[in-house]
Amino acid sequence: MKNLRRKVYMVAGYNTIAMGTGRKEFSPKKERPGLEEYMKEAGQGVLKQIGGAQNVDECVIGNFMASRFNKQANLAAFFPFIDPGLHGKPATRVEGACCSGGLALMTGIRSILAETAEVVLVMGVEVQNTVKAIYGADILAGAGWFKKRKEGHAYFFPGQFSNRAGAYFEKYGRQKTMNAFAVWFQNAIENARLCPTAQEYHNTIGDLQACALTEPNGKAFVDNLNVYCCSKVSDGASAIAIVSEEGLQRCGIAKGDAVEVTGWGHAVDDITQDAADPSELSTTKLAVSNALKSAGITIHKIGTAEIHDCFTIAGVMAVEAMGLAEKGKGADYILEGHTSRTGDFPINTTGGLIGWGHPTGGTGVHQAITIWEQLTGKAGANQIEIKSEKPYGLSVNMGGDDKTLVSIVYKKAE
Amino acid sequence: MTYEERLQHVTVLGAAGKMGSGILLLTAVEMADLSLKPENKGKSFVLNAVDVSDEALSGVMKYLRAQVLKIAEKKAVALRKVYADNKNLIENYDIIDQYVFDVLSLVRPTTRLEAAFDSRMIFEAIKEDPALKVSIFSGISSSNPYNPWFFTNTSSIPITELDEKAGLEGRIIGFHFYNPPAVQKLVEVIKSKNTLKEVEEFALAYAKNLRKVVVPSNDVAGFIGNGHFMRDIIHATGEVNRLSNDFPFAEGVYIINKISQDYLIRPMGIFQLIDYVGVDVCSYIMSVMNPNLKDEYLHSPMLDKYLSLGIKGGQYADGSQKDGILKYEKGKPIAVFDIEKEAYVTFADIQQEADDRLGPMPSAPAWKSVVANPLRESILQSYFTELKGYHGLGAELAKAYALKSCAIGKKLVSDGVAFNEKDVNTVLLTGFFHAYGPINNYLD
Numbered sequence: 056m057k058n059l060r061r062k063v064y065m066v067a068g069y070n071t072i073a074m075g076t077g078r079k080e081f082s083p084k085k086e087r088p089g090l091e092e093y094m095k096e097a098g099q100g101v102l103k104q105i106g107g108a109q110n111v112d113e114c115v116i117g118n119f120m121a122s123r124f125n126k127q128a129n130l131a132a133f134f135p136f137i138d139p140g141l142h143g144k145p146a147t148r149v150e151g152a153c154c155s156g157g158l159a160l161m162t163g164i165r166s167i168l169a170e171t172a173e174v175v176l177v178m179g180v181e182v183q184n185t186v187k188a189i190y191g192a193d194i195l196a197g198a199g200w201f202k203k204r205k206e207g208h209a210y211f212f213p214g215q216f217s218n219r220a221g222a223y224f225e226k227y228g229r230q231k232t233m234n235a236f237a238v239w240f241q242n243a244i245e246n247a248r249l250c251p252t253a254q255e256y257h258n259t260i261g262d263l264q265a266c267a268l269t270e271p272n273g274k275a276f277v278d279n280l281n282v283y284c285c286s287k288v289s290d291g292a293s294a295i296a297i298v299s300e301e302g303l304q305r306c307g308i309a310k311g312d313a314v315e316v317t318g319w320g321h322a323v324d325d326i327t328q329d330a331a332d333p334s335e336l337s338t339t340k341l342a343v344s345n346a347l348k349s350a351g352i353t354i355h356k357i358g359t360a361e362i363h364d365c366f367t368i369a370g371v372m373a374v375e376a377m378g379l380a381e382k383g384k385g386a387d388y389i390l391e392g393h394t395s396r397t398g399d400f401p402i403n404t405t406g407g408l409i410g411w412g413h414p415t416g417g418t419g420v421h422q423a424i425t426i427w428e429q430l431t432g433k434a435g436a437n438q439i440e441i442k443s444e445k446p447y448g449l450s451v452n453m454g455g456d457d458k459t460l461v462s463i464v465y466k467k468a469e
Numbered sequence: 470m471t472y473e474e475r476l477q478h479v480t481v482l483g484a485a486g487k488m489g490s491g492i493l494l495l496t497a498v499e500m501a502d503l504s505l506k507p508e509n510k511g512k513s514f515v516l517n518a519v520d521v522s523d524e525a526l527s528g529v530m531k532y533l534r535a536q537v538l539k540i541a542e543k544k545a546v547a548l549r550k551v552y553a554d555n556k557n558l559i560e561n562y563d564i565i566d567q568y569v570f571d572v573l574s575l576v577r578p579t580t581r582l583e584a585a586f587d588s589r590m591i592f593e594a595i596k597e598d599p600a601l602k603v604s605i606f607s608g609i610s611s612s613n614p615y616n617p618w619f620f621t622n623t624s625s626i627p628i629t630e631l632d633e634k635a636g637l638e639g640r641i642i643g644f645h646f647y648n649p650p651a652v653q654k655l656v657e658v659i660k661s662k663n664t665l666k667e668v669e670e671f672a673l674a675y676a677k678n679l680r681k682v683v684v685p686s687n688d689v690a691g692f693i694g695n696g697h698f699m700r701d702i703i704h705a706t707g708e709v710n711r712l713s714n715d716f717p718f719a720e721g722v723y724i725i726n727k728i729s730q731d732y733l734i735r736p737m738g739i740f741q742l743i744d745y746v747g748v749d750v751c752s753y754i755m756s757v758m759n760p761n762l763k764d765e766y767l768h769s770p771m772l773d774k775y776l777s778l779g780i781k782g783g784q785y786a787d788g789s790q791k792d793g794i795l796k797y798e799k800g801k802p803i804a805v806f807d808i809e810k811e812a813y814v815t816f817a818d819i820q821q822e823a824d825d826r827l828g829p830m831p832s833a834p835a836w837k838s839v840v841a842n843p844l845r846e847s848i849l850q851s852y853f854t855e856l857k858g859y860h861g862l863g864a865e866l867a868k869a870y871a872l873k874s875c876a877i878g879k880k881l882v883s884d885g886v887a888f889n890e891k892d893v894n895t896v897l898l899t900g901f902f903h904a905y906g907p908i909n910n911y912l913d
Contacts, residue, residue: 193560193561205556205559209548209561276546
């Protein structure tokens, strides 16, 4: 990649609670906040930190399926509802399934680089508990090719990734991989228990690994994954400001409170085609490799990463796609403890999709916020040590079955 | 006639009732699943839902629709395979909707008993009235050319009596669901002296397909479930009577309800259970059982008194609890009807004094935390060991209650109602959701 024409920063992240089963406040029978409330809370959370709506030049919102979960489209026009000061400003809604948040970030980054904005308010949102999981599965299946829906599983995406898990088991061994799933789950929950906004913050399961080793039951769910292998249904919004150097000054924010975007990889694959090798995430691999190349670093410079673990098997394969382990060795890498918060490559330090939650359109933005918090020392109880020889952060946001990818490299601003 | 042929034309009598609607639901789903098998394409399946009121039947169709929808949502994984060949059904929503339609399409609600004249199978869940049952069975049997089989849900009338009086020649079996049939796992199966072998075989196959636990019971009035429950009631009301020497009436009821629930770790206290079933129903079951009992007369003056005051309990159409011996708020008892004052006395007014007089209570675990706990056995063992060491009024009442329940269970075996002690325990565990069987050695 050419050198960027100017520096791009991210600051002032804000997450709502990831709401859904597991949170004490959640009851499927009680009325809950809607899409509007989540957007308002997250948007105002950022505006408060950047000196108000008058400092914002442009807004972007990532969302996957509000048109079906909430019967609501035209989300860009909700920004003036968040704050009347946003009335009359440009705003855009972007969609790329579970990578919608990542696409929102990329859209904001490009506006800064295009010099059409100095401060972009970027948000991701999804409110999915409006329907039962069995119908939510239909809606989320829109991240795949609709012509394949008929032949797919009732729980379409768990079915897709169960098939990937099956292929992986066959090649590299079932028990070892399931053990790695269990460790992945434990790390996710333990990290989430430290984070008050996480969906699993209230999780009280005693033996997490034993629980995660529950034998999958294909009759009731899918053949190769159990429910602990899956991210849950979540409602939530996350927002962050993407700004130029001038934008930082305008908002009165010190550089030390910001992260700089030093590279990215943004790639798509043909949605109509099945993966050539279901035991690997080839588009993820390409996006991460592009991101590292554009930042001019290797994976060994990364101090922490936010990975798209919609399913534990996606976590295992992502570890390989990122180049942390050879093909077939991802499970070993996880079992050896590298990815835990005390390991040498901490992953998903606020719980990731399985622990923090997965409000699909919001996830990409949540990932950026966790990296921003970790690199600037704002992660509270979740804070890990960022060593000087590994000062970078990485996020990997995936839409569909390895189809739309955004991977971003961050570094604390200097 | 094969299992499937038998289920191609079925009638449920009393289909709008509490039990009948559940039996209708389970049968409709079983029949629909058969009709959706590729080999049964083109065959007709008919399920008559017969009851006396059009209004109630319209209510039951709403209930059916809501319940089938829930069932369909739960088995969507399997339903995708069932409808794999239908290209128009793509999303779960489409498939679930079609399944609900297919199940409801089998059901023909009607107030005309004649509908049963073409059925091969009759499920009966009408009023617990021997003469009425006999007259309906013989009426159908004489007008139906197919020699239909009768599955009666009676919980108290001997099957042999119904068989012989209606002239069914063994085409009948007791198939006693527990309330609510859609949820409760237990079915008591009771043969008459003459029940045909193929009727019994069908009953077991049908129960298996419905994923029910079958406990065979001998053809003695009340069978196992009510055989225990009714005598449990007699003991409980007797205890209230005994306590009335020392306690105001309302406190006695409160105490025995608490003993039977909290001290004995049951899902509900005995008086709540009576309300759940209905005071009138309990009293009626006793009266139906009595003519068939030797050396024993089941009767509770306390229940008679409540009924004379119009206190009946039972449930509303939506399944919520009506006030009865106890008064309920959000399904939880909060007051007791005082026969002497003819008014409800709130727990809050009597609880403190009653609890004080019960003396120290061992640390009883909540029923909910025990019933599905893998360590259940050891939790119960250590609780009852602790209870043995307590000697306050509450502990003594609890021990006496548990021992009486055990004795009732053992008598059901020695009287030949149950084939063995295990069957008695299975009925209480699965039909009454108890955390342990009444026949145990916890207090030995």
